[in-house]
Amino acid sequence: MTAIGVIAFNTFRESLRDKILYNLLLFAGLLIGLSVMLADLTITEHHKMIADMGLGAINLIGVVIAIFVGISLVNKEIERRTVYTIMARPISRASFILGKYTGLTLTLFINIMIMMAIFLLTVWFYRMPMTISLFQAVQLIFVELMVVTAIALFFSTFSSSTLSAILTLGFYVIGHLTVDLKGLAGKSESEAVKAVATCVYYAFPNLEMLNIKGQAAVGIPVGFDYLMLATLYGLVYAAVIIMGACLVFVRRDF
């Protein structure tokens, strides 16, 4: 196994032995279950309510894991000094970062799969149509989580867990508002506002591009081209952020 693989496997193993993860999964199960109860209270659109809440729960729990595990991925290793013995081994610092990222991504993938299985069981139980749009939405949720994980990991290489959490959360929120910012840039008459809004638009991830939950809940799929473009966008953005994390980590003293 390569050094990246060894670090990734260990990161995955660490999350498997963390009870918080199981609690979050239980919470996701409860949320999806709650969607059924709420759907029963509505007069119409039972299916939309179940799909909305199911996809929302997968997204919410995924983001919680990505941020709160991601922010401590590197920072915790430095604070607890476990990084000393690892960096004293014949592995590059970039391999360490890539290993940590791969490990958490694998953890997220397994979690998404479990949550999706619970969600699909609910869909099947209520004889709802199992449309392709549901799978597309989950695919893009996973891509969004890869982006959020990369951002959390990036901040984790140079700041404390609390600050990393705040910054990552900030990126996540702004990432869902960038389309509005672009609109603001277009409408504003001030050159300064235009410039700032345009900068923010390009610097922050456009996470709304990865959010198709609304139309997926009513069974409308996106085109294959859009799905691939959005996926590629997310992966490239995450890759650039991870490269930034490697650059910071390579330069720092422990």
Added chain:
Amino acid sequence: MNDIVIEKLSKAYPSGWPGRPSFVALSGLSLTVGRGEIFGFLGPNGAGKTTTLKILLGLVRATSGTAILLGKPAGDVETRRRVGFLPESPYFYDYLTAEEFLGFYGQLAGLDRAGIAPRITTLLELVGLVEARTRQLRKFSKGMLQRIGLAQALIHDPQLVILDEPMTGLDPVGRKQVRDLILGLRDRGKTVFFSTHILPDVEMICDRVGIVMKGRLLASGRVEDLVDQEHTQSVEIVCHEINVENSSVIRTNAARVIQQGRQCLIVLPNTELLDETVAEIRRRGGRLVSVTPHKASLEDLFFQEEARMRETPAELLTERV
């Protein structure tokens, strides 16, 4: 052949605030450690020991100077295949069992699965943790963690072993085990470079020592050379059936006399007075029980160097070899 060559190594940590001076952890430190040698790196807390070790392992970058490990610049990734390291007060992944933990570090060192299993068994036996092999590290005592830390440093059978305060947290039995382990490494031709402030351990096992204070190397060399060079030996005489109260010769020669009944302890400041004192004891009918020459200890040298550092301006401090 030297496994470690350090030349004029300096490290200044920026304060993080503009205008505030940076903290100088190392200042022009130079030393060498030969192959198969046990080198004790001594100094009080904050002297620069850990910073030196971190630079050697590539965890910290030097501000200036060079550090060569096994013929390659410090920080070279491939060289670390032949280096083992135990940090001070180590914290490890406590969710791993002892077996998984050693397997993880073995894999990181590039060992294949087939080679790791027998090494794990050998090392667990070596550090006396065979019965804890399936126990998670979170259930380990401090001493056990120190021993499993040593095992991880040795999992890939490195040529050079760097240990930061390896005796910390160990009881006397544990300290003896670590001393024996270090001596065993030297017997197998390995080089051991370790930092400590537990001086008796160093005196017992080190071939050479270096004393570092405030980032400067104040003395380095073989323990007996450093200690003999500057300190006069004292001699302790124990005798029976004698009262030295009215012996002017003994009272003049002795630095200290303790008389308890018919038994007497006489401490002489040097060996030159020994013959005359023993003759006086015999002349007075005393029975000689023991004559023990006392070398000045490393501890004496350590405190002497500390005083020299306090009294001498930094720019005038020179290394004593």
